[in-house]
Each structure stands twice: as structure tokens, then as C-alpha cells.
Amino acid sequence: MNFEEAKKKMSDIGQEHVFRFWGELSETQRSALLKQIEHTDFSVLSKASEGSANARGVFAPLAVMQRSEITAREQELYNAGVKAIKAGKTAALLLAGGMGTRLGSDNPKGMYNIGITKPVYIFERIISNLLDVVNETGTWIRLFVMTSEKNHDATVKFLKEHDYFGYKEDKIVFFRQNMAPACDYSGKLYMEAKDRISASPNGNAGWYSSMVRAGLDKMLADEGIEWIDIFAVDNVLQRICDPCFVGATVLADVSVGAKVVRKAAPDEKVGVMCLEDGRPSIVEYYELSEEMMNAKDKNGDPAYNYGVILNYLFRVSELSGVADDKMPLHVVKKKIPYIDENGNEVKPAEPNGYKFEQLVLDMIHQLSSCLPYEVIREKEFAPIKNATGIDSVESARELLKKNGVDL
Numbered sequence: 001m002n003f004e005e006a007k008k009k010m011s012d013i014g015q016e017h018v019f020r021f022w023g024e025l026s027e028t029q030r031s032a033l034l035k036q037i038e039h040t041d042f043s044v045l046s047k048a049s050e051g052s053a054n055a056r057g058v059f060a061p062l063a064v065m066q067r068s069e070i071t072a073r074e075q076e077l078y079n080a081g082v083k084a085i086k087a088g089k090t091a092a093l094l095l096a097g098g099m100g101t102r103l104g105s106d107n108p109k110g111m112y113n114i115g116i117t118k119p120v121y122i123f124e125r126i127i128s129n130l131l132d133v134v135n136e137t138g139t140w141i142r143l144f145v146m147t148s149e150k151n152h153d154a155t156v157k158f159l160k161e162h163d164y165f166g167y168k169e170d171k172i173v174f175f176r177q178n179m180a181p182a183c184d185y186s187g188k189l190y191m192e193a194k195d196r197i198s199a200s201p202n203g204n205a206g207w208y209s210s211m212v213r214a215g216l217d218k219m220l221a222d223e224g225i226e227w228i229d230i231f232a233v234d235n236v237l238q239r240i241c242d243p244c245f246v247g248a249t250v251l252a253d254v255s256v257g258a259k260v261v262r263k264a265a266p267d268e269k270v271g272v273m274c275l276e277d278g279r280p281s282i283v284e285y286y287e288l289s290e291e292m293m294n295a296k297d298k299n300g301d302p303a304y305n306y307g308v309i310l311n312y313l314f315r316v317s318e319l320s321g322v323a324d325d326k327m328p329l330h331v332v333k334k335k336i337p338y339i340d341e342n343g344n345e346v347k348p349a350e351p352n353g354y355k356f357e358q359l360v361l362d363m364i365h366q367l368s369s370c371l372p373y374e375v376i377r378e379k380e381f382a383p384i385k386n387a388t389g390i391d392s393v394e395s396a397r398e399l400l401k402k403n404g405v406d407l
């Protein structure tokens with residue numbers, strides 16, 4: 001894209017100010033800015049207003065495979081899972097493109113050291129959990145790692161320096177997720193540098209389209225990968241591609257398996273697995289009506305009682321039917337560092353604008369069927385979102401210790 005074309009693209013949407021520093025830029029900087037303008041989808045800016053316009057359908061409960069059933073069928077589920085894993089049909093995908101702003105570290109979240117007497121990194125814990133399955137089944141599982149352009153180099157360098165914490169290098173594939181522009185409350189783009197419009201990762205639902213953009217759908221097909229376990233970087237206890245979960249999802253013959261935990265209280269702040277207009281979906285805690293909170297299933301148990309933990313096993317053949325443009329765009333107020341009109345850097349202490357994200361949970365709603373699979377919270381759910389307090393380094397350390405992990 002040349003300067004004239006870029007200028008037209010930006011003036012058509014009232015954003016010519018992105019060229020304010022053009023006169024001061026080197027040739028390399030100019031071409032970087034032109035390239036960014038060419039590759040960025042600015043249509044999200046038209047949604048720049050508070051909250052996401054997300055009209056919901058009719059909710060109904062969705063039956064969960066509970067621990068009692070899992071225990072009763074353990075051998076059968078385990079065998080089916082091991083069979084799929086040994087046949088190379090299962091891959092894992094680490095969602096590591098997030099900014100981890102709540103944790104407040106400048107490094108990628110996976111680099112955070114949660115050790116007490118020795119270094120124990122988040123990435124290390126995650127890989128160790130996956131290695132358990134590799135060792136148990138005698139099979140290397142393909143591991144995809146999604147980064148963003150903000151943390152890609154640091155992530156790759158760190159993992160290489162630590163010898164991938166024992167994982168086989170040629171079994172790991174990194175790819176970058178797409179970015180979305182960020183703007184102030186009136187929809188005006190922020191600049192993060194004189195040659196760069198502020199942009200942030202476009203949400204964790206970006207994983208499949210970003211994989212396709214990187215040509216990795218071909219790798220899935222070539223390697224005969226039929227199932228892919230998507231998981232968050234910050235849950236240091238979760239099992240990944242564990243045979244019983246894989247086996248249960250394969251045998252249930254569904255589009256996706258979803259790990260869920262029993263809610264700690266009816267009003268706990270977690271997204272709850274359910275049906276929406278007959279399709280699997282997740283209802284946010286603030287969308288749960290009083291009536292839904294008190295509803296009971298046929299056994300007399302609460303009908304909306306299982307929260308998602310961002311660990312899903314997707315059937316690969318159904319992913320091509322998932323369209324980004326059918327997913328709602330979440331418009332989120334965030335702190336966005338920027339440079340002002342004089343080129344001075346500003347690091348806001350409070351949210352100062354909008355970022356645009358699409359979320360994995362909205363992918364689920366595009367699929368036809370889902371098996372919610374109950375895992376024990378104390379054994380599989382230790383998210384690290386904050387430094388202290390709820391879902392923090394502190395709370396995760398306690399849970400790790402309870403599970404016998406040496407810190």
C-alpha cells in the first residue's frame with residue numbers, strides 16, 4: 001500500500017491524525033506504518049461504545065458428565081483417550097497471546113516465576129502437566145503456542161533458553177495471533193509510537209483464524225490431527241490432553257468437550273455452560289437471572305451449576321465452519337499506553353479507551369454439540385490473573401502445594 005492509498009483509507013474513516021509524525025519518520029518507519037495500515041481491520045472502530053451489543057437467545061440447561069459417571073466409566077474413557085493420543089489424533093494449543101495486564105508484569109505471563117524456594121515458571125508448570133501425558137502414553141503430542149506480536153520474541157527466547165522445559169523442540173510450533181487497533185472513548189485511534197498505531201491481541205477466539213493465516217490448518221490435516229485441546233496459559237493445575245477427557249469427548253462424538261468445575265456458590269462469578277437457542281453456549285454470571293440461579297435439573301441439583309475453565313477439546317473438522325464475523329465483538333475498557341500530540345509517552349493509571357476482542361466462549365456457540373466434563377476444582381483449577389487476592393499467584397501457590405507440587 002502506498003502513502004496515497006493509506007491516506008485515503010485513514011481519511012475515509014476520519015483517522016488522518018495517524019500521519020501526524022510522518023515528516024519525522026525514516027523510510028523504514030514509514031513503510032512499517034503503511035504495512036500496519038494495510039493489514040489492520042479498522043471496521044471494529046465503528047463498535048467503539050460501551051459494552052458489547054450481544055443480544056442473547058433462550059437459555060436452557062446442558063447435561064454435564066459428572067464425576068460419578070467419569071469414575072464409573074474410567075477404564076473405558078481412559079482406553080479410548082490413550083488410543084486417540086497414541087494414534088497422533090490429539091494436539092494441544094497454548095493460548096499465550098494475552099497481555100496479562102492484571103498480573104502487571106512486563107514479560108509474557110508464562111515467564112512469571114511462582115516458585116518460593118526455587119524458580120518455578122508458569123510455562124514450566126504447564127509443560128510439565130503435558131509431559132505427564134506424553135510419558136504415560138509414550139507419545140509426543142504436537143504443541144502449538146499462540147503468541148502475539150507483543151510477546152512473541154520474548155516467549156520463544158525464554159522457552160528456548162530453558163530447553164522447552166523438557167519438551168521436544170520439533171514438536172512445538174509457535175504462531176502469532178492477529179491484532180486489533182485500540183482507540184479512545186470517542187473512537188479516535190491511539191498511537192503507541194510515531195510510526196505505530198496502538199494495537200493489541202484480538203482476543204483468544206483469534207486462535208483458529210490466526211492458525212489458518214499461518215498455514216497451520218495444513219499441518220493439522222497432514223498430521224491427521226482430529227482433536228485440539230485449547231487451554232489458557234494461567235491455569236497452572238490443569239491437565240492437558242488427559243486421556244479420560246479425550247476419551248469422553250471422542251466417545252460422546254461431539255463437536256467440542258469443555259472442562260467445567262462445579263460452582264462454589266450459586267452466584268459465583270464464572271461463565272456457566274448451558275444451551276442457548278438449542279446450541280451449546282456460556283452464560284456469563286451477570287446474565288444469570290434469579291430464576292436460572294434457582295432452577296433445578298431432574299435430579300434436583302442446580303441446573304446451571306458448572307463453570308468453564310478455558311480448557312476445550314475441539315473437533316478439528318468442525319472448525320472451518322466457525323466464522324469470526326459471526327462472533328460478537330467484546331468492547332473492553334482498558335489502560336492503553338500512547339504518545340500524545342507532542343510525541344510524549346503516556347502510561348495511564350486508569351482505563352482510557354477501548355480494545356476489541358473476540359472470545360473462545362463465543363466459538364462454542366457456533367458448534368452443534370458439546371460435552372461439559374466435570375473436573376475437580378481443587379485439582380485442576382488454579383488460575384493466575386492477579387498478583388495477590390482472588391485467582392492470584394498466592395492462591396495458585398496454595399493449591400499447587402496441596403497437590404504436592406514442590407515450590
Ligand code: UTP
Nearest residue numbers: 095096097098099100101102201203204232233
Ligand atoms: P485473559 O482473559 O485472562 O487475558 O486470557 P490476559 O490478557 O491474559 O490477562 P489480562 O486480562 O490482560 O489481565 C485468558 C487466556 O487467553 C489468552 C491469554 O494468554 C490467557 O491464556 N489470550 C487472551 C490470548 O491468547 N489472546 C488474547 O488476545 C487474549
